[in-house]
Amino acid sequence: xxxPCVARCGLNDEDYCMGCYRHIDEIVGWGKASDDxxxxxxxxxxxxxxxxxxxxxxxxxSRDKWLEAESRIKEVN
Numbered sequence: 461x462x463x464p465c466v467a468r469c470g471l472n473d474e475d476y477c478m479g480c481y482r483h484i485d486e487i488v489g490w491g492k493a494s495d496d497x498x499x500x501x502x503x504x505x506x507x508x509x510x511x512x513x514x515x516x517x518x519x520x521x522s523r524d525k526w527l528e529a530e531s532r533i534k535e536v537n
Contacts, residue, residue: 461498463490464505471525481508488532 465487468479475484482490486501493501 461495461502464502471529476508476512478512481505481512484529484532488529 464480464482466479470478471484472478476482477484477487480487482501482505486493490498490501
């Protein structure tokens, strides 16, 4: 199943990417998620977009936040 990534990454204060509207945990776990879980994530994206309407990818992913996310990705892989 295709990833929702749109290559406009930027995490907001709640750790949701304002590009694809996935939570960092969903991003980190995407590669090992079952097809059912991926479908569930895709369904949640539309609801998040509606709830975050007007949100833009203006959030800046700080170096510290990126290093934390990167370490979580490495743990999963």
